[in-house]
Amino acid sequence: MGRPTKTSPARRWIPARALFGALAGVSLVAGMAGGLWRLGVAVPDPHSFTWTGQVLLVHAALMVCGFLGTVIGIERAVAVKHRWAFVAPLASGAGALCLAFGPQAAGAWLCVAAAVFFLAVNALVVWRQRAAHTLLLAVGAAAWVVGNLLFAAGRDGSAVFPWWFAFLVMTIAAERLEMTRLMRRRPAASVTLHAVLALLLAGAACSGAAPRAGGLVYGAALALLAAWLAVFDVARRTVFTRGISRYMAVCLLGGYAWLGIAGVAWAATALGWPARDAALHALGLGFVISMVMGHAPVVLPAIARIKLRFGAFFYLPLAALHLSLVVRLALGSFSDPLRAAGASLNAAAIVFFAVTVAGAAVAWRIQHGAEGARKAR
Template identity: 35%
Template sequence: MQNNSVAHRLIFLACAGLSLLVGLGAGASLLGLNATPGASFAADHGPLMVFGFLGGAIGLERVVAVRTTWAWAGPVCHVVGVLSILAGLPRGVAAMFFAAGFLVLGCIYATIYRRQASLAILVQTVGVIGGVVAAALWAMGPGFATAMPLCALYAVATIIGERMELARVTMAGTRAENHLTLLVLGLAAVSVIYMLSPAVGYRTMGLALIAIAAATARVDVAKNLVRSQGLPRYSAACMLAGYAWLALGGYLWLIYGEATGFVYDASVHTIFLGFVMSMIFAHAPIIVTSVICRRLPYHKVLYVPVGLLHGGLALRVLADCAQHTTALQSGGVVTISAVIVFLACGITLTGKEARRAHS
């Protein structure tokens, strides 16, 4: 029974992984590497990474946690959305299924909130609003750039809410919890300004992102765990680096507002690579263990993709500042390699641990 339950989880996880790999290939093509797999999906790079991969992985994690049969409709919707993109169906079809998946996620949060009310779940529910609106904007707008700030709301609210949830023993009922909740609600509020006036909205959202990054880094236990050893230190280093990148992304929005070209590239990737992907690296051992019931053990080799991610992103941002295309391509290739190396490390370490457990 346990093997069967884990097997179908692996199918959904594999679909999120497929979306990630195709999205990475699409991203490589946007860098000018047209011979890469996924080049034909260059226009869908953002949706594949945010809706297909991030949305699919988070939705799967929450379904496993809530233990309710109807909740599996969410991952199913995300899978259909990814397959719709890969099949070349109209954008509106994929967007409809992604939005439906986010709505199911909202119902999951409502179920969890009824079981045990907390501000952490409320914050994550705010992220659902961002996801649904982002899918709608992507369907109706000229491209993914229109939906990107709402995708940032989804990613930031979800991750900050999960950090609050993991720290509930020390944070629940404190001023810090109330402060973070108000900041995320403020980010959601100013996202409405973005939809009315993008030029003003980008700057106000940028200010909110800086405040969220600073406030979370100040109270997160990561600032203490970074002086420990092993997995706690590894995770803490990833998280603190992520907060720094989030603050930089907010700064770019605050200074430049609605930007294109090199500035847009820098702001998007500081948030979604520097913050989001670094947080995924940090929490992967927890997520993998909970989803597939197989432990991802800590090993020093995990620092290799972390170093590649942040080093490559730093090069990419500096290249954006200098408007140097070749350096930008090099930095982009390094960050893509970082994600692939991390996947390879995770699969290898998990496989070795599983074989050790059965021997």
């Protein structure tokens, strides 16, 4: 009898990576479909599905908890190198499936469990490395716990959304703080950042009981954070470089512009202006998805063991995203059909980016396969 062959660690992780990828992908597709159906865009006809009503109601939860929460949870679990850390993205992905296709109450509480485990993972990170950015990551995780508890308790979007976005915004701010920690900054810069983020949390805390006051504070905090990032982030320097560093800087600076617009729109919404769509999607798409597009070429190889061939073609889906937001939020403010068309283009830009990433992975394999064949001759 032959000796049993050992399976490499990389091969053992292939089914797990496929599972997590499927959970995040289903959450993203269902979330985008729910957002389009809410605006009357039938792709495909929503009446052909018995679960359409569920998806319509939980569009935001699918995007924030199901897709982004799962992706961020995987990234953090890979970083801490503990198997139990993967419980967080597994619970958020499973919760999203329940929200879209099964018992929604179970899905909501699975999302709470995901956030609690995610907070524990970030507590471990703080224990290993006590630094300003790790503490901010933990506070952002705590904001996700609060938002998910409010969601599970049946509170409306005015109470839940500020906490969900605080989770995303603080996670991104913490990562940018880590990236720029070696830059020389004025001593007041870090103090100012923490004051702005404290203002953001205060606005989130007030929004449920006093939506007007909480919304004004929250919007001001978003606008101030956009200004801080534009002034102090390393992107304002790396935008003058080349290659992937420049691409990331363009993504970041464009996202900061949308963050500022979201802050103004959030405050305007609190004052009674019809700017809710601009507030939510300038923040959720213009800022957050721009950050995803900017970091994906660096993060994906680390967490999914997928190597990408970077090229100028990465700018195409980024440009499509920003142009689609202009159509939706600027032109769409005067016309519902234009708003729906802009939303369709938003979804198309995200799909375009996914296709671009897949193409970059295939291009890398083809290029390096050809190089390996030449060396073998």
